[in-house]
Amino acid sequence: MIIRQAKKQDLKQIAELDLVLAMEISRKDFFKKDETILKKMEKPYLYRDFKNKNNIFFVAEEKKQIIGFAGGHIKTNLKFFKIKKVGFIREIYVKPSHRHKGLGQKLMREIIRYFKNKKIKVAQLTVLTNNQPAFKLYQSLGFEENRKKMVRRI
Template sequence: MPIRKANLKDVESVVLLWKEFMRENNSFKSKEVLKVDQFNNDASNLFRKFVINNIKSKNSVVLVAEEKSKIVGFIQAQIKDNLKVYKVKKIGHISDLFVKRNYRKRNMSSVLKNFAFKWFKSKKIKYVSLQTEIRNKLAHKIYEKWGFFEHNLTLYKKL
């Protein structure tokens, strides 16, 4: 299972995986959350631009996992400015991590995470954040095993 940096030729494969990721992710969302998190008609194009920017930027990395020359997983990681009131000035952020269902339980997400962490460390990043659906207990368990801890809870109210 080779892991490598994505290039511009990989963008469409990553977008297709993201669509699968979002369909699966929606299964964890309540009806109320789905009302807030509805994608607009241009979501795929916007995500495509996001991936391209992440591939080109020195402050982000897109890594892909391959099986028989087919991309079956990906991770996107960025370096973000922290709020100026805090001592920690830069935070690593994992915006996307997904492995196709048929390729899970092979440690692929851990390997992708390890490559991203190595990249963060090369950039002198000390802390990494990510977000996950509150009802996705399996993801929570994996992230806690990796050493992540809870920090914020975002609440919404319809007016």
């Protein structure tokens, strides 16, 4: 099992996993996304994101199969923030059959190391409140709660 930066040839496999991730999140979320649109738009968006130089993708590969991936984005903050650039971890997914083996942690560590090499000291991410496994993973890596989004249905 190796973890490496994604190449163009990996995009097809990443797209499949990314779609599964998007659907999983949408189902956990009480605001459901339109799945027909997700299925249609997910691939072009991923391919476009891959070309963006502010984005980075890492994959976990075993026997030529991509079993997990993580995507990060370097964001420039608004002028009144002290910290100019922030590393945003946009997505992380490990195939269910390969979970509980520490792959999530390894992928996160790679992205954070990538940010560190770019002199970015702050990593951020968002997580659904009801997503306990993800929340615990991030806590174990030293992530702390910063802000919360609250919603009210009318």
